[in-house]
Amino acid sequence: MWADIMKVTYCTDMDKSVIVHNFEKRGWMQVGPEDDWNFYWAVIQSCRSIFSVEAGYRMNDNQIINHFPNHYELTRKDLLVKNIKRYRKDLEREGSPIAERMDGPGKYLYLDFIPITFVLPADYNMFVEEYRKSPQSTWIMKPCGKSQGTGIFLINKLSKLRKWSKEARNPLNPNLSKESYVISRYVENPLLIGGKKFDLRLYVLITSFRPLKAYLFKLGFCRFCTVKYDTSVQELDNMYVHLTNVSVQKHGDEYNSLHGGKLSVQNLRLYLESTRGKCVTEKLFANITWCIIHSLKAVATVMANDRHCFECYGYDIIIDNKLKPWLIEVNASPSLTSTTVNDRILKYKLIDSIISLVLPPDGIPDVRWNKCPTQDAMANFDLLLDEELAAQDDRDNCNGKPKGLTSKWK
Known part of the structure; x- marks a missing residue:
């Protein structure tokens, strides 16, 4: 019907095949940023230009773009910390039990998820x-x-x-x-596997900050260092020991280009269940969910919630040897470069799933849509939190866990 009449147009200034191929398979037509586009997968600099006061650009109802205007409130390391500290103080003033303190200044019982x-x-x-x-x-x-x-x-x-x-x-x-x-x-006591340090790269999709609508990509992965962990002074400057970034590790002599130093989250979960037990593994993943949700709530009030926007963030989380997760940083433009065959498949599925989830059922961008995707449209994403659905559940006096919250990682 309408999708057959209207040809969806897209533009991108990222030369990544996982993006372009996903648009092309939908039969979309590529145009330039100066043309009439419906879907723009842009780099941060392009978004900054579009949303600048000087540009005076006004998007229409059939246009969406892949960044929020001030995404940096979450992704700049200093602003993330500032917003989380403010969020804690706000909850304390409200008398929220979530902001309960431990012994000692600055120590929180539940909100202690950043170093x-x-x-x-x-x-x-x-x-x-x-x-x-x-x-x-x-x-x-x-x-x-x-x-x-x-x-x-x-x-x-x-x-x-x-x-x-x-x-x-x-x-x-x-x-x-x-x-x-x-x-x-x-974090000097990281959980090690095979004697090596690793972190988690998780993809979190936000379609709205007010109300908060957040989704977690099922196919996250671990990124491993190529050299065994060593806290000695001699190894303090050896980034192959301490930094899990692929952009760093791929230059090391021990880097394996077949698996790229990566392990799927599913396999990590199986490993932990077999070595630490199912109960503590479930608790770990519930705590990871908690960490993500409250980092998002910490910035929700200051984020410019433009209905033309969605964003996929790359969350970096380190697990210590007591199975406590620590949020290290959040990336606004997580790498879409493929280092292995499995990596390419994963990132292709990521983009495909994002497009399916952020579009209405007819496949045409429309900011008037209520942003409540069907279960099929969610594809490889799990719902983390939908405040709109949770509020509706409360109004309906539902028993048990609200439908607006995920149960997958609880």
């Missing part, structure tokens, strides 16, 4: 105060606006930070002096 973090240079004095409480600990420094492991280093002595600070103020390093960093307590 202790400070923004430098602004929080330098607060960091030094915290550092002196446990001078034997290791800290990790990350530039706020960079990704793929760029500019990251570890410190275990205050003198090393002072040296960095001195270099940052050097006028001969203009780029470094303008860059703000976050410094976080390093």
